[in-house]
Amino acid sequence: MNPEDLLQEGSEEEKKQKTSPLESLEVDLKFLSDSIKEIAIEIMVEGLSKYPIFIAHQHEVALGEVIFDRHEMNIDWTIQASTLEEFIERKVIKKELEERFIDTYKNPNKYMCVFVIVPDGANFVFFPYSKD
Numbered sequence: 001m002n003p004e005d006l007l008q009e010g011s012e013e014e015k016k017q018k019t020s021p022l023e024s025l026e027v028d029l030k031f032l033s034d035s036i037k038e039i040a041i042e043i044m045v046e047g048l049s050k051y052p053i054f055i056a057h058q059h060e061v062a063l064g065e066v067i068f069d070r071h072e073m074n075i076d077w078t079i080q081a082s083t084l085e086e087f088i089e090r091k092v093i094k095k096e097l098e099e100r101f102i103d104t105y106k107n108p109n110k111y112m113c114v115f116v117i118v119p120d121g122a123n124f125v126f127f128p129y130s131k132d
Helices: 003-007 012-018 021-045 084-089 095-104
Strands: 052-057 065-068 078-083 111-118 121-128
Touching: 021 052, 021 065, 021 078, 021 111, 052 084, 078 084, 084 095
Parallel strands: 052 111
Antiparallel strands: 052 078, 065 078, 111 121
């Protein structure tokens, strides 16, 4: 056996399995960045909301509208479009926390607001759009 063999961390398949699902989300968001930005701008221009929210998940979610299905697009995450208003209406965000959410909401022309749902829970992430 070679000394290099002892230092191997495992096969490529094992390495892939150890990768955080959030790393694959980052890859998908970078890939979809321009399209997500267009949809965010459309939501704002059409007056639907000043606060577009994108939902990233790998299961079934009854919130927002599917814009990128992971099975159809051969990506790891399904992305759905929603708004702050729907999150409040559906009680995902409590009405009394609306102002706090708005205060922390980043510039929607520079960042996408992503509600990431994983088996352990869910959280908001502000992910920068790719540079033009």
